[in-house]
Amino acid sequence: MADKRPNPDELLARVQTDEARARRGKLKIFFGYAAGVGKTYAMLEAARRERVEGNEILVGYVEPHGRPDTEALLEGLEVIPPRQVPYRGVTLREFDLDAALARRPKLILVDELAHSNAEGSRHTKRWQDIEELLEAGIDVWSTLNVQHLESLNDVIAQITGVVVRETLPDSVLERVDEIELIDITPEELIERLQAGKVYITPQAERALQSFFQRANLIALRELSLRQAANRLRRDVDAARLDRAAPGPWATSERLLVCVGPSPTTAKLIRTAKRMAAAFGAEWLAVAVETHGGSQTLTGTRQKVAQHLRLADQLGAEAHTLVGANVAQSILEYARSRNVTKIVVGKTAQPWWKRWFVGTVVDQLLDNSGDIDIYVIRGESEAAGSIESLPPQAPVRWTDYVGTALVVAVCGLIGWLNHFFGLAEANTVMVFLLGVAFVASRYGRGPSIAASIVSVIIFDFFFVPPYLTLTVDDPQYYLAFGVMLAIAFLISTLTARLKEQLRASQEQEHRTAALYRFTKQLSEITGMEFLVRAAGQQLSQVFAGEVVLFLRDTRGSVALRFGDDSSVAKQSVNALVAQWVADHDQMAGAGTDTLPNATALFVPLIGSQRTIGALGIKPTDSQYFLDPEQRRLLETCASLIALSIERDQSVLEAHEYQLQVQAEQLRSSLLSSVSHDLRTPLAAIAGASSSLLDGAPVQDDTTRRELLQSIVDESHRLARLVDNLLDMTRLESGIVPLNKQWHVLEEIVGSARSRLRKELEHHPVQVEIPVDFPLLQLDGLLMEQVLVNLLENAARYTPAGTQIDICARREGIHAEIRVSDDGPGLPPGSEARVFDKFFRGSTTPTADGRRGAGLGLAICKGIIQTHGGTIIARNRPGGGADFVISLPCVETAPRVVLDEVPVSGGS
Secondary structure, X not given: OOOOOOOHHHHHHHHHHHHHHHHOOOEEEEEEOXXXXXXXXXXXXXXXXXXXXXXXXXXXXXXXXXXXHHHHHHOOOEEOOOEEEEEXXXXXXXXXXXXXXXXXXXXXXXXXXXXXXXXXXXXXXXXXXXXXXXXXXXXXXXXXXXXXXXXXXXXXXXXXXOOOOOOEOHHHXXXXXXXXXXXXXXXXXXXXXXXXXXXXXXXXXXXXXXXXXHHHHHHHHHHHHHHHHHHHHHHHHHHHHHHOOOOOOOOOOEEEEEOOOOOOHHHHHHHHHHHHHHHOOEEEEEEEEOOOOOXXXXXXXXXXXXXXXXXXXXXXXXXXXXXXXXXXXXXXXXXXXXXXXXXXXXXXXXXXXHHHOOOHXXXXXXXXXXXXXXXXXXXXXXXXXXXXXXXXXXXXHHHHHHHHHHHHHHHHHHHHHHHOOOOHHHHHHHHHHHHHHXXXXXXXXXXXXXXXXXXXXXXXXXXXXXXXXXXXXXXHHHHHXXXXXXXHHHHHHHHHHHHHHHHHHHHHHHHHXXXXXXXXXXXXXXXXXXXXXXXXXXXXXXXXXXXXXXXOOOOOEEEEEOOOOOOOOOHHHHHHHHHHHXXXXXXXXXXXXXXXXXXXXXXXXXXXXXEEEEEEEEOOHHHHHOHHHHHHHXXXXXXXXXXXXXXXXXXXXXXXXXXXXXXXXXXXXHHHHHHHHHHHHHHHHHHHHHHHHOOOOXXXXXXXXXXXXXXXXXXXXXXXXXXXXXXXXXXXXXXXOOOEEEOHHHHHHHHHHHOOOOOOOOOXXXXXXXXXXXXXXXXXXXXXHHHHHHHHHHHOOOOOOOEEEEEEEEOOEEEEEEEEOOOOOOOOOOOHHHOOOOOOOXXXXXXXXXXXXXXXXXXXXXXXXXXXXXXEEEOOOOOEEEEEEEEOOOOOOOOOOOOOOEEEOO
């Protein structure tokens, strides 16, 4: 009796899935075939019913399209104000994801699932926003038209002549918890368009002449109904599995045809195709491997692979199962797929084979339960052509020589048993042990030969009368039969165990190869390195030549790996690779498409598009027809495609980030520099105009003030230009360092002299120890650092506050500190003050002007060029503290000063 208890692993997986679903929000889609069928209207009506029942409803985003009926349904519902996003001179309204997450309603409505968000949004697509809401445990209702499905994009373009730009992956629709189909007739939709209920009149007239033609709407409606029906079929399968139903639910017909190596299988597959068409049913083609595929079964596997390809070409969903019992494996798979009818072929067999071995058909009929079995009679096995039968493996005479030696040794041990007067049972056990050894070492054929020869030797040497094949006691005939039967049974079981072990080892080899391949691809970045590693690994796994063709920006494939292979040197293979990449189908050697190619080509299908083709030319030509190896090759091709896509995505994300940073830098530069350039230029222009006018009211003092203003603003403008040039040189890495030995006191003095006017209202206290070492640095650049720090301190601190410059040695580093008694740095901006164009402080400056935000960035660049560091922090008692750390050379020359610690003020 079959064990119908639920599988524990399946139960555990189901419990884990249910727990994950319980934590995640539920997504419901109002699905239609075109705009105007009433998806948003139906969603809002359902929301109002939920609200009447006391459920919390929040409208995240709904696009009313100027329709009064839709706008009326929004009244009384809480709506999140949309985000206002400026874009190319217009203001776009977008869904405010952060506000929705902060509000955390039980249910939120977000219209237009396939919408593309404006630039600068957290996600590029609205379905990604909804995914984040679902992960937060919020239920979501949304709307979707069939033309937005990615898999139907080409079909929609062919039918309507319109290429839909806003698409979403089909996987999003597959993860939806509930779909409600909103359907009206095309005639009713056209009437709504003509009445202006969908678009305004001019737009509606254009739509009726293009996308909304009646033929287009009929085709779109069929596509939406098919999508809904497919979803219902999956829901039925899931519900049946949840109930652990023992038999199929015949809500729709689903056929399964059993595929084998028989010559009549092709006829069987064609019959199943006609039956599926007559029933309007989905159909599957299944072959079963029973771990019996030794060398003698190579031809069988080739025939099965050919028949599975035929079924696939006729539209079946083809699979290969692995199991110990063919009928049991087929029935288990049929029940898991809700199959209602099984089509199996029956060939004429001898009565003795049916009696002793049984047939798959009989087992299916006995255990099918609620599944209908259709038996299609085929020709007898003898009627098949000789060429169609599986080729037999070549005989290895060395195996039979080894068998003979083992039997001889068993006979010698048996003679010793007989010589010492031991029981005959011991001799029988020795021969059975020899048969088991032969079966485990050499296989089934030699083990059967060993069984027969062992019985003959036992009769000839150990049964009286000796040295003859006749026996005096008839009971020995029964003993011979039992001995022979046990030997056959042991040899068969041992050989089967050996074959199963070999199959397990092959499966382990494939799994290990796939693991190594996946691990290596996951650890490599960079297109060239990734392609090279993938090609080299595949060459080892499949023992042959490997080539990789990838698409360029024009869609043409170009060779990226395998330049020196024989495959790459034949131009026909490049044409085959291009065809494979264009049609997403396997082609080349071993297939029915472009079979003249010397290699088998598999498309590299990524998550969004086909990025190229993988070609392989194994050393064994029969390798092309092995279904297991083909599946492994297809899996490896998918991994390569996904890895290349991942690398390209990382590169595109990095380039996009650079573009965003460049755009932000450009905006900051324009907003900062334009103001800082305009201000001094305006002051210079105003003062110059006043001097040129020569008004009689101007006295010498006024003219001097105007001239001084021109000089001051010119200096300010020059400093700004110098800062821009210094920043450009630092970023390009072309700043040459003229390192010399310098006394820090001299650099500080020069910096204070340059800022005499800016520092006239700030006392500067300098404390440098007398034994402070000389510093090997670029004196002019270090002076610029101190100038920028002092100017920054003078600008952002009130008049009369003190500025401190301190220096000390800390191990192998020299530390220089510039501190002030001002308001300090804004909290959290200590690291950002060194960013370009960052102006975090809102404190009014001494001159009423704010800098361009380049001075501190230049300081950081110069210090890092010297191999040092600079940090900013707030002092405990108030004020800002900038600390410079520079490497201090032990062999620096010493300078003897006349005075003790330098301590000066102004």
